Amino acid sequence: MYTEEKQKNTNYGSIFVYCFFSFVFVGGMITYAKPYYNLQNLMDTETVIEERLLDMEKSGVLPCDLRSSVSGAARNHHKLSTTVREETRTRPPISYCVKFESFATMSKLVTGNGDKYESRPFSAGGYNWTFLIYPNANKPAGSGGYVSLYVKIDNSSLITTQNEVYAWIKFLTYKSTTDTYHELHATEAQRFHLFKQQYGMLNFLEIGYYQNAAYGFIFNGGQSVFGVDIVVSKPSGTWEDVSYEENIRDPVLDWRITNFSIRDQVSYTSDTFSSGGRNWVLKVYPNGVGSATGNSLSLYLLSASNQKGYVKAKFRVINQTPSNNVEKQVDGWPNAKENGWGVDKLIPLADIKDPSKGFLVKDTIRFQVEILAFSKTNSISN
């Protein structure tokens, strides 16, 4: 007994020692793994960017004026991060792509052109655009040590139409080491108009990433690729104006069917009625339809011009004795097959056939549909 206890104690001791060393070992791994992890996730966090920039500074890769811009740039990045999203994707840019055979040469060449490269015009979403790439530090002003990317809308169409254009813009650059695109985009669509013809990101990516092939953004001896997605959210050329008509002219449609008991078709359709400036027809299934088949009469209101809006209407079978009418209200969007509004089970067939009920008199049945309201949809063209 005692020996066994002691044995157990010893075991707990070794388990503790084992765990302790495992912990130290794993901890050590994490410590050693961290720099590698950072290298693989260069742009994932602000801290990482700072760390990399500091490393590069030490190695003298970046221009010397960067010391001041590092912290500023990091703050900008942080500030933007609420509305700017960073992604990695394999899908190439959808609107336009620019490949430089040499990022370094391009950076020098553009100094004679306001430090920007402006692409040829391209079309996206029905507008012409150009893509602007600023490869040099502090161009445009305030960009610090970052490459800045912009899109500019061709203003000729804005001048003629006076339109505003909303577009989702995504900026991309190719990363050869992972064969993916690094993407930055604002979460909101951007508004372009005559007084705001361009939009961009001042701090797209640190220039340093294009100065060392190890990061993957320059490859094949200095090439680099930039791209843009422009998805125009066009206030569509036509739109619907939906209004609600309540004071309907000639709201009541009256329909009599004679020789009712010898009607042997599945359904009958009325002549056209005009109500509220719109044409309608009524359709009856004397023997019911759907779940009403064989037990109740079904009655529907259809728009003769195939409108599909909201309708509020009362459906009645008139009691001709007179006594209480049967009345049911429809209130909503088309609920019946063939674009109509109606009541599947308006009145039981037994009540129609029972002469004492007063719904079928001289073999004639009377329906009334009173249209109380309907939605009106006008198409408006810009």
Ligand SMILES: *[C@@H]1O[C@H](CO)[C@@H](O)[C@H](O)[C@H]1NC(C)=O
């Ligand atoms: C886009 O540019 C082309 C070629 O210059 C021109 O024909 C076209 O009208 C332009 N489109 C718009 C929407 O400005």
Ligand SMILES: *[C@@H]1O[C@H](CO)[C@@H](O)[C@H](O)[C@H]1NC(C)=O
């Ligand atoms: C339209 O764009 C051209 C070329 O960028 C520019 O020269 C011109 O001033 C712009 N016009 C207006 C009204 O903004």
Ligand SMILES: *[C@@H]1O[C@H](CO)[C@@H](O)[C@H](O)[C@H]1NC(C)=O
């Ligand atoms: C009703 O039926 C009778 C005979 O079945 C016929 O003479 C009469 O014309 C019909 N009336 C109508 C309005 O269809």
